Amino acid sequence: MQRPPRGVSGVYDPGMKISMLAFLVVAGSGVAGASAQPAAAPGASADRPNIVFIMADDHAYQAISAYGSNRNVTPNIDRIAQAGMRFDRAFVTNSICAPSRAVILTGLLSHLNGVLTNGETFDPEMTTFPELLTEAGYSTAMIGKWHLRSTPRGFEHYEVLIGQGPYYNPPMIRDGQRVEHSGYTTDIITDLAIEWLREGRDEGKPFLLMAQHKAPHRNWQPGPEHINDYDGVVLPEPASLFDDWADNASPARQQEMTIAKHLTEHDLKLTTPGRLSEEQREVWDAAYDEKNQAFAEAGLTGDELVRWKYQRYAKDYLRSVQSVDDSVGRLLDELEALGLADNTIVIYTSDQGWYLGEHGWYDKRWMYEESFRTPLLVRWPGVVAPGSVNMDLVQNLDFAPTLLDAAGAKTPGRMQGVSMVSLLKGQTPIDWRQSVYYHYYENPGSHNVAKHEGVRTATHKLISFYETGEWELYDLIADPGEMQNLYGNAGTEGITEQLKGELEFLRAKYAVTD
Ligand SMILES: [Ca+2]
Incomplete structure (x- = not known):
């Protein structure tokens, strides 16, 4: 189903895109020489693949059916796996939002890209792979969650959430100008991405579209279309829901991310979120008043209360995921409709993994598998064998060199990742890494x-x-x-x-x- 862009105020200005590119050319962009790819003549790029990079925020591989989820079904994300490659040993280098984004953009580890924690501002002078693709003749756009405190640079066009951004009615920054939107943020990001595919990009060039969702980040507010999914369902509990960390070192016992003790009333939807319009609030309250009344009447305590919190938390998380899955379906359908699917790499990933109750937790940060791993699915028609599975050790550090390689652009020697293109072709180099940091x-x-x-x-x-x-x-x-x-x-x-x-x-x- 295709929906028109909704609630967009402000008019799309194609001149903005051109002038931004012109600025990059005139200014030499400060990284001339980093990209050895000579500027390609517009239109001379039929052999270079388009790239759609879809990234969710905090999407656990345990919540993707292509990864064997026992709790939800993601038919559209699974389409990428069915037509492409599923990476089962894909890891991040630092399992937290902004640092992961900086690693992905730069191909450098946190201590070299400067974003060690969510507290640092990404240095806008850092060389990024989208900037290098722009220089190499790609039409480039960044739509959705940026979350690096800096202004996006090196894209022809951007429209990004401010900071974390809300789940409903998000203000965004479009090429430097604030615009207001009404609706559910996952749907709005999808609408804007489709709008750019249809009308915004330079059709004489291959393109890079980064569509980055806020969902399913805390506090997991479902959209109106999925707000009652899983009602009446009892989700399977992870085996370690009541882990007490008796066998582990003290750091794990001192954390503050347990479902039992650290979820707030806001997280658990015992209060109505702010920012909702009157109409949205009616839908919300109609859904949650009923759910919360049943909870109040049950009067749960002890382990039964923990179990209830797990169900509430996990269901809201999965409801939020379901809209992301819808978004992936709409983008895949749009690529087909525009005749672009056959020459477009589609990537689905997350900025890191997540605990969906494993070890009794929500959140990320740890080097334990659920947050260290991240989902990574890649479709590349004619290159990646459909339905293939890769078990090599790869990291988000590799994304930048991989996409530059796929586009035929040179990777700066300073980048620390390794191109995964040979893996995508089904050929693991004999010297591929045997460990990850x-x-x-x-x-x-x-x-x-x-x-x-x-x-x-x-x-x-x-x-x-x-x-x-x-x-x-x-x-x-x-x-x-x-x-x-x-x-x-x-x-x-x-x-x-x-x-x-x-x-x-x-x-x-x-x-x-x-
Ligand atoms: Ca994140």
């Missing part, structure tokens, strides 16, 4: 997660909570849920030394300093 920095910070770094191989994970000298070691084959910290146990000396050596190797390779 992780580093989380935001402490003190929300949810009280200690700083940590670590290394993961195909079979094991070693984590260093270096401020307190605590370590954790997991055997991911025997214990994929990471319920048993093996560090210091007899018989693990060899693997521990091996992983410590690997961690030092990666620190040196990536120029990580103390």
